[in-house]
Amino acid sequence: MENLPLFFILSSIVKIVIIVHLLLIGVMLMIWAERRVSGWMQDRLGPNRVGPQGLLQPIADGLKFMFKEDIIPDHVDKPLYVLAPAMLLVPALITAAVVPFGSSIELFGETINLQIADINIGILYILAITSLGVYGVVLGAWASNNKYSLLGGLRSSAQMISYELTLGLGIIGILMLTSSLSLRTIATEQGAYPWQWNFLIHFPAFLAFTTAMFAETNRLPFDLAEAEQELVAGYHTEYSSMKFAMFFMAEYMNMIVGSAVTVTLFLGGWHFFGLENVGGPVWSGLISFAIFFVKTAIFLFGFIWVRWTLPRFRYDQLMNFGWKFLLPIALTSIVVTGTLWIMTGSRLVVGIGNAVSAFIVVSIVAGMLVMTTPKPAIQESDSRFSPTALDAVE
Amino acid sequence: MNAEQILFILFGAVSLIGAVSVISFRHPIYSALSLVVTFFAQAGLFILLGAHFVAAVQVIVYAGAIMVLFLFVIMLLNLGTLSAKGAIGPKVKGFAVILGILLAIEGIYIALNSANDTTVAAAESATGTTTTYDIGKLLFSEYLLPFEVTSLILLAALIGVIVLVKRESQEEN
Numbered sequence: 378m379e380n381l382p383l384f385f386i387l388s389s390i391v392k393i394v395i396i397v398h399l400l401l402i403g404v405m406l407m408i409w410a411e412r413r414v415s416g417w418m419q420d421r422l423g424p425n426r427v428g429p430q431g432l433l434q435p436i437a438d439g440l441k442f443m444f445k446e447d448i449i450p451d452h453v454d455k456p457l458y459v460l461a462p463a464m465l466l467v468p469a470l471i472t473a474a475v476v477p478f479g480s481s482i483e484l485f486g487e488t489i490n491l492q493i494a495d496i497n498i499g500i501l502y503i504l505a506i507t508s509l510g511v512y513g514v515v516l517g518a519w520a521s522n523n524k525y526s527l528l529g530g531l532r533s534s535a536q537m538i539s540y541e542l543t544l545g546l547g548i549i550g551i552l553m554l555t556s557s558l559s560l561r562t563i564a565t566e567q568g569a570y571p572w573q574w575n576f577l578i579h580f581p582a583f584l585a586f587t588t589a590m591f592a593e594t595n596r597l598p599f600d601l602a603e604a605e606q607e608l609v610a611g612y613h614t615e616y617s618s619m620k621f622a623m624f625f626m627a628e629y630m631n632m633i634v635g636s637a638v639t640v641t642l643f644l645g646g647w648h649f650f651g652l653e654n655v656g657g658p659v660w661s662g663l664i665s666f667a668i669f670f671v672k673t674a675i676f677l678f679g680f681i682w683v684r685w686t687l688p689r690f691r692y693d694q695l696m697n698f699g700w701k702f703l704l705p706i707a708l709t710s711i712v713v714t715g716t717l718w719i720m721t722g723s724r725l726v727v728g729i730g731n732a733v734s735a736f737i738v739v740s741i742v743a744g745m746l747v748m749t750t751p752k753p754a755i756q757e758s759d760s761r762f763s764p765t766a767l768d769a770v771e
Numbered sequence: 772m773n774a775e776q777i778l779f780i781l782f783g784a785v786s787l788i789g790a791v792s793v794i795s796f797r798h799p800i801y802s803a804l805s806l807v808v809t810f811f812a813q814a815g816l817f818i819l820l821g822a823h824f825v826a827a828v829q830v831i832v833y834a835g836a837i838m839v840l841f842l843f844v845i846m847l848l849n850l851g852t853l854s855a856k857g858a859i860g861p862k863v864k865g866f867a868v869i870l871g872i873l874l875a876i877e878g879i880y881i882a883l884n885s886a887n888d889t890t891v892a893a894a895e896s897a898t899g900t901t902t903t904y905d906i907g908k909l910l911f912s913e914y915l916l917p918f919e920v921t922s923l924i925l926l927a928a929l930i931g932v933i934v935l936v937k938r939e940s941q942e943e944n
Binding site: 457505509511512515519530531538541545558 | 800804807824826827834835840842847902903
């Protein structure tokens with residue numbers, strides 16, 4: 378560790394403070410947006426009383442959480458029960474350290490990258506940290522000593538392990554074409570125009586990655602870990618006050634960071650029709666940051682949109698979808714991208730090849746599923762939950 | 772003492788404390804979590820060595836995947852606290868002593884010979900850190916055969932697991 382210049386240390390501290398606060402404000406805005414957009418989609422108003430358009434509602438909720446009694450039930454495993462919310466929130470926060478939020482700003486004769494740390498294993502760092510998020514859920518579930526919590530935790534850990542594979546494999550195509558693990562390099566390598574961005578070249582991988590991210594953040598249609606109708610509130614059933622609020626914040630923070638990572642990897646980062654180069658060394662940096670912010674916000678809107686569009690998966694559907702569709706798509710994308718890139722070296726060919734091969738793979742898998750599924754696996758007449766059984770009773 | 776040494780002592784201490792906790796906690800969940808702590812501290816040590824890639828893989832594979840499965844199994848079986856007596860018999864103790872002595876000899880041997888070891892230095896680039904690029908290059912040139920053999924072993928294990936699970940479910944039907 379050499380002597381770091383003072384300016385570097387100071388600018389890093391400033392960046393950390395700004396980004397952590399932006400994330401917290403983002404969580405607040407996201408909670409507000411979710412409720413308002415949900416209201417809009419269901420043709421009702423949503424919270425609009427506290428502050429202009431209800432914008433201060435999250436603050437009111439936060440205050441309420443702080444003043445609620447913090448109950449630690451007698452039957453819980455206390456150390457882990459207290460630790461679990463933090464173990465979910467901290468990974469969500471520190472993932473943001475390697476995301477490039479914009480190009481760079483020149484201040485006092487020094488160039489500052491709009492990113493806390495540009496490490497050369499950026500993507501691996503993100504995969505490593507997101508894979509730790511599952512501990513918060515699992516430990517919270519187990520420490521609660523409650524069967525609904527435990528079921529939620531088991532579901533969630535199985536789901537997260539299954540979909541993590543797709544998450545990791547989905548980005549390998551990008552790594553092969555960019556030949557770098559640094560998120561800044563990946564963002565810079567994508568050109569200014571949408572057709573130069575990675576999501577077109579790696580379209581199947583993009584779909585697989587995004588879907589896997591929904592599963593990793595436990596959002597609908599993948600929120601089996603906290604399916605209200607079946608599990609009360611899943612892994613956070615026993616939590617109250619700020620501990621519950623931390624679980625809640627972690628979910629939204631994961632969404633925000635996940636969107637930011639997707640924008641960086643697939644949607645061109647801070648590029649938008651060359652707009653990011655307008656203005657001087659300071660303004661262009663700020664504009665690039667604004668572009669990144671808007672892209673992330675649009676992607677986050679997609680999260681809410683999907684929530685009210687798709688119903689929740691059944692558990693076997695979830696596993697089938699992850700292992701039999703997403704994983705083959707991600708694997709094919711790796712093979713096809715590598716082969717075509719070596720053979721032709723043309724991004725256009727790789728893009729077309731990816732799309733065609735994914736279509737073929739999905740058709741084959743779907744065909745095989747239809748052919749090999751003989752009859753319903755559970756004999757319907759034997760199950761007391763099946764409609765036919767009910768008929769028999771009546 | 773510079774920052775690097777302080778960090779080394781910190782990570783080393785955390786790693787040792789974690790390792791001792793694994794065998795001293797009575798509850799399997801706490802043991803598993805201590806192991807996670809150890810893995811983390813070791814990832815920190817790898818970063819100090821400039822091996823960022825290995826550190827990330829350490830966290831992804833061990834802390835992120837394997838230990839989650841361990842927790843999963845412990846939770847599914849609902850293992851309770853181990854009783855103080857009867858868990859470890861005399862045979863197991865004798866076996867542990869032999870393994871411990873072997874490990875100690877191995878450690879001393881490595882410590883005495885590590886000064887001449889150049890395999891790590893060979894992988895280092897000019898900046899003093901081992902980049903993913905360097906590792907990839909070495910894996911596909913100098914260490915191609917071991918690399919491919921490893922992947923074959925993994926494939927065999929994978930197929931083995933599938934065959935075992937398939938047979939069981941067929942017997943049930």
